[in-house]
Amino acid sequence: MLDETLTVYDRKSWLSLLATARAGRAKALLDPLEIPVDFTWLRRPEIGSVMIRGRAGGTGAPFNLGEATVTRCSLKLAGDTVGHGYVQGRAKADAQTAALIDALMQTPAAETLTPRLPDVLRSEQKERRHKRASKAAATKVDFFTMAPGEG
Amino acid sequence: MYVTVKGGERAIENAHAWLGEERRGDPQIAAVSPAQIREQLSLAVHRVMAEGSLYDSDLAALAIKQARGDLIEAIFLIRAYRTTLPRLGPSVPVDTARMHCERRISATFREVPGGQVLGPTFDYTHWLVDFQLAADGEAPPAPTADPVPEATPHVTGFLNREGLIEEAPPSDAAPPDLTREPLEFPALRLQALTRSDEGFSLGMAYSTQRGHARTHAFVGELRIGAVTVEMEIPELGFAIEIAEITLTESETVNQFQGSKTKPAQFTRGYALVFGQSERKSISMALVDRALRWEELGEDNLGAPAQNAEFVLSHADSIQATGFLEHIKLPHYVDFQSELELLRKLRRAAGAAPRQEAAE
Known part of the structure; x- marks a missing residue:
C-alpha cells in the first residue's frame, strides 16, 4: 500500500486521472465533500476530437491513426482560479466536474480533496490495470522441452 | 447522373x-x-x-x-x-512499447523477453458452436496469476541490435491527414490502411501469401492492450493523458535478399489498429510491407498488392459502398438516353421495329 498522506500531485497527474476516470465517478467522489463552489464559464463544455498519432514501425515517423472523442471546458472560481476540464468521450457533465476539481486542487481545498479524489482515482486505475494484468499473466505460456518420444 | x-x-x-x-x-x-x-x-x-x-x-x-x-x-x-466534431488537436504519438499488454505473441522467437501471453484469444478453441451460451450468459471468472513487473520490448528491437532488420528511425515531422488532404502515396499509406475495410485488407494480404508479391511474412510480434494517449493542452503548456485506448499492433519480419546498396537484412511490415483487431492488424502489416517494394528496391511483379493506387484507392469501405450503392438511386434520365441510343443503333442496323417498352 502506498502511504497516501505523502502523495503530492502535480497538475498533469490529476488532470490525467480525471480525463480517463469512469463516467460519473469524479462527481460521485466530489459531491459528498460538499465543497461550496461558485464559478463562471470561460468555455462551456464542448465535444470535439483529438487526432491520435502512432509511429511507423512503432518508433519511426508519426502517422495519423484515427480520432477519439474528447470533451473540454474551462471555468473560473469566484476567487479567480481557472480550471480546465478535459475528458475522454462525450461527457459534458464529467468535463465540468474535472474543471471544478482542477480549479479546487489549486486552492487550499486541495488538502481535503487529495485523499478523496486523485488518490481514489489513482488506486482505482491501478486496480483496474492490475486485474487485467493478472488475467493476462495467467495466460502466459510456460515452455518446457519434452524428451524425444514423449507427448 | x-x-x-x-x-x-x-x-x-x-x-x-x-x-x-x-x-x-x-x-x-x-x-x-x-x-x-x-x-x-x-x-x-x-x-x-x-x-x-x-x-x-x-x-x-x-x-x-x-x-x-x-x-x-x-x-x-x-x-x-x-465530420461534425471540431478537431481539438493532435496527440503526442502513442508509445506502444509501454502498452499494458493483454496479448503478446511472437511467431519468430519462443523465449521472448516479457513472454508469450495468449490473452482472451479464439486461438486453440475448437470452433464448435457452444450451446451453453444459449442457455445462460454467465461466465466463470478467469484464472489470475501474479503479474511479473517486467518490460515487454518490441521484438524487432532485438533484431535491430544485430543490424539484421531495417530500422524505423524516429522523426517528428507532422504527418499529412487523409481526412483533410487528398490521398497521396505513400505518405498516407498507414492512415489509409488502418481504417480500411477488413475484408479488403484480408483479401489483399492473402494474395501476397499466395504468391502475388512474394514478401513471405512471419508475425514477429502481435500485441494487444491499453495505451495511454497524451495531448498537449495549449492553455496549460504541457501534455496530459487525455485518453486510454486499446490497440492492436503487428510487426512482420519479411525476407529480403539485399540489393546493390544494402546488405541482406530482414524488412518489416507494420500495423496499428484501434481495438482488439487481430485479423485486420496482421492483414494491414502484410499489405504495408507489399506496398513498400519501391522504397526497398524490389522488383515490381505487377501484383495487385504492390499497386499503391489500386490498394489505397479501393480499401475504404465507405467510399466503395457510397459509389457502389448510388447506382441503385434513380438514374431515369441517364437510362432514357441510353435507351434512345440503343434504339437508334438498332434502327440503323435494320432491326425490325417492335412494340416499344412503356416509358
Missing part, C-alpha cells in the same frame, strides 16, 4: 417507419441496449471504431444498433458523425 425526383415522400416516410419496426424485431423479445452491444459484442464495436476512424465505444455500439448490425452502415454513421 441522377436528378431530383418529386413525389415519393410518403413512401419514404413509411419505409423508414417500417425500418424502425424491423430494427426492433419481435417486441416479445427484450430490446438490446447499446451498453450490451458495447460489452458483449465488443469485437464488432472495435471494428466499427477502427474503420469509422473514431475511438468511442458507446457511439460505435449505438451505431451498430441503429444499423441493425450492418457494420459498414454503422461505420458510415460514425464517419458522418466524425
Whole structure:
C-alpha cells in the first residue's frame, strides 16, 4: 500500500486521472465533500476530437491513426482560479466536474480533496490495470522441452 | 447522373417507419441496449471504431444498433458523425512499447523477453458452436496469476541490435491527414490502411501469401492492450493523458535478399489498429510491407498488392459502398438516353421495329 498522506500531485497527474476516470465517478467522489463552489464559464463544455498519432514501425515517423472523442471546458472560481476540464468521450457533465476539481486542487481545498479524489482515482486505475494484468499473466505460456518420444 | 425526383415522400416516410419496426424485431423479445452491444459484442464495436476512424465505444455500439448490425452502415454513421466534431488537436504519438499488454505473441522467437501471453484469444478453441451460451450468459471468472513487473520490448528491437532488420528511425515531422488532404502515396499509406475495410485488407494480404508479391511474412510480434494517449493542452503548456485506448499492433519480419546498396537484412511490415483487431492488424502489416517494394528496391511483379493506387484507392469501405450503392438511386434520365441510343443503333442496323417498352 502506498502511504497516501505523502502523495503530492502535480497538475498533469490529476488532470490525467480525471480525463480517463469512469463516467460519473469524479462527481460521485466530489459531491459528498460538499465543497461550496461558485464559478463562471470561460468555455462551456464542448465535444470535439483529438487526432491520435502512432509511429511507423512503432518508433519511426508519426502517422495519423484515427480520432477519439474528447470533451473540454474551462471555468473560473469566484476567487479567480481557472480550471480546465478535459475528458475522454462525450461527457459534458464529467468535463465540468474535472474543471471544478482542477480549479479546487489549486486552492487550499486541495488538502481535503487529495485523499478523496486523485488518490481514489489513482488506486482505482491501478486496480483496474492490475486485474487485467493478472488475467493476462495467467495466460502466459510456460515452455518446457519434452524428451524425444514423449507427448 | 441522377436528378431530383418529386413525389415519393410518403413512401419514404413509411419505409423508414417500417425500418424502425424491423430494427426492433419481435417486441416479445427484450430490446438490446447499446451498453450490451458495447460489452458483449465488443469485437464488432472495435471494428466499427477502427474503420469509422473514431475511438468511442458507446457511439460505435449505438451505431451498430441503429444499423441493425450492418457494420459498414454503422461505420458510415460514425464517419458522418466524425465530420461534425471540431478537431481539438493532435496527440503526442502513442508509445506502444509501454502498452499494458493483454496479448503478446511472437511467431519468430519462443523465449521472448516479457513472454508469450495468449490473452482472451479464439486461438486453440475448437470452433464448435457452444450451446451453453444459449442457455445462460454467465461466465466463470478467469484464472489470475501474479503479474511479473517486467518490460515487454518490441521484438524487432532485438533484431535491430544485430543490424539484421531495417530500422524505423524516429522523426517528428507532422504527418499529412487523409481526412483533410487528398490521398497521396505513400505518405498516407498507414492512415489509409488502418481504417480500411477488413475484408479488403484480408483479401489483399492473402494474395501476397499466395504468391502475388512474394514478401513471405512471419508475425514477429502481435500485441494487444491499453495505451495511454497524451495531448498537449495549449492553455496549460504541457501534455496530459487525455485518453486510454486499446490497440492492436503487428510487426512482420519479411525476407529480403539485399540489393546493390544494402546488405541482406530482414524488412518489416507494420500495423496499428484501434481495438482488439487481430485479423485486420496482421492483414494491414502484410499489405504495408507489399506496398513498400519501391522504397526497398524490389522488383515490381505487377501484383495487385504492390499497386499503391489500386490498394489505397479501393480499401475504404465507405467510399466503395457510397459509389457502389448510388447506382441503385434513380438514374431515369441517364437510362432514357441510353435507351434512345440503343434504339437508334438498332434502327440503323435494320432491326425490325417492335412494340416499344412503356416509358
